[in-house]
Amino acid sequence: MKFLIEITHPAHVHFFRNPIEWLAESGHQVKVTSRDKDCTLVLLDELDIPHQCLSVHSGGGSLAMARELLLRNRALANVVREFLPDVMAGVGGTSAAQVGWYLGCPTVVFYNTERAHIQNFLTYPFADRIIVPDAYRGWVPKRKGCRYLGYHELARLHPSRFQPDVSVAIANGLDPEGDTFLIRVVSWNASHDIGLKGWSIDTLKRVVGILRQHGRVLISAEEKLPEELEELAYAGSPDALHHVMGHCRLVVGESATMASEAVVMGVPAVYAAPSFRGYIEQQQERFGLAWHVDRPNPDSISSAILNALETDPRELERRHQRLLEECVDVARMAYDELLYAAGAWGSGTDSTARKG
Structure with a gap:
């Protein structure tokens, strides 16, 4: 055929x-x-x-x-x-x-x-x-x-065929000693983004400031970052990003896809965007691995970040295993x-x- x-x-x-x-x-x-x-x-x-x-x-x-x-x-x-x-x-x-x-x-x-x-x-x-x-x-x-x-993201990231390699992750920006946080910001120019807009520069800077208190911050961006944030831009291989993500403490950003990628690897995610996704809502309500902030501003995003960080890692692992068993x-x-x-x-x- x-x-x-x-x-x-x-x-x-x-x-x-x-x-x-x-x-x-x-x-x-x-x-x-x-x-x-x-x-x-x-x-x-x-x-x-x-x-x-x-x-x-x-x-x-x-x-x-x-x-x-x-x-x-x-x-x-x-x-x-x-x-x-x-x-x-x-x-x-x-x-x-x-x-x-x-x-x-x-x-x-x-x-x-x-x-x-x-x-x-x-x-x-x-x-x-x-x-x-x-x-x-x-x-x-x-x-x-x-x-x-x-979820679509399980097609690539199901643990039966993908395990994030820590050595690859470190070679592509992961902090070898402390926690790493990944921020994803998008361009908002897809057909399903018409009428929507993303984070302001001030929001991005304040989220960076919040996460920097807890570890290293990497930013994956579809467009050029402000000069003062360029040093945080993810500079690794595109195909290595999932290795990095899989060893992050938390993923935060405007991308529902990347939030879901993190979740199916057992990494909690804060999806901060006004655009609804049924799969993110299910990952939040059924499995407790995602936090959706539908009216993103520095305060609401900060609250979701703190909720995610306060969740016991052992509990997150139990939730992840249940997701894998049911999907x-x-x-x-x-x-x-x-x-x-x-x-x-x-x-x-x-x-x-x-x-x-």
Whole structure:
């Protein structure tokens, strides 16, 4: 069988890296189409995953994003006509769904962001199968949606296939003696960020000041930091960041993805942003490993940080183990769903996710 995988964001590399490997090992042909955004291409190259870049991140703004979508759809359609995949898949998957619908190629979309109203409106009606986490609280068309208990970030970071290496972490900025704290600030120019804005510089500086009282601070930023904070910028390898994160005391920031990455590794996280994510709420309410600050300011973020730091590490470990016991193996689920999609139109693999 032939599978075409759309990878348009660094997190998608981690989501699909194992299914891509397993498909290839099983004798299937896999074509990866990529997008030049942040470190996406660097990660694919570091992992020796062959890919064809079809577009460059527009930089934000409705018109720029619309133009990129049109250009990407045209480029992807040309690839599909040449490669002739049996199934296409993507996270978010707008181009995959639209081009797949137009050219008659079945499409599987994995997604977890309720707030991406415009993107989902442009995607879900054209997809054949939409796989979302159990915690997802957004709209999914009837008879297309399937759910599972788990998180995208487990696809890469499940302990059965990833263990953070302390030596790699130290080589990439982890304090070898004391606690390390990772702050993540984002650019807020994705389609699901329209109408939202991030931390002020003052908020960032004050959060840095709070965390510096407890240990070393590293900042992972999508945009250039103020000159007085540049010395704190994460300077390690993109692929080593999870090794660093896995040995941090706490992760704080505006990225729901990075907060969830920390949580599935057992590192508590403060997600300080106005954008709702069902999976963060579940990680907070069901497992007690995340703290969501939906009206971020220095005082509210500081309170959440102190709550996280005051939680007994042994209790955090118990909560993490319960999360791992209750959640599915997401990488294996994604692999099974791709085979099921191919089987639904000709083979015969059971679905891991349930309908609903």
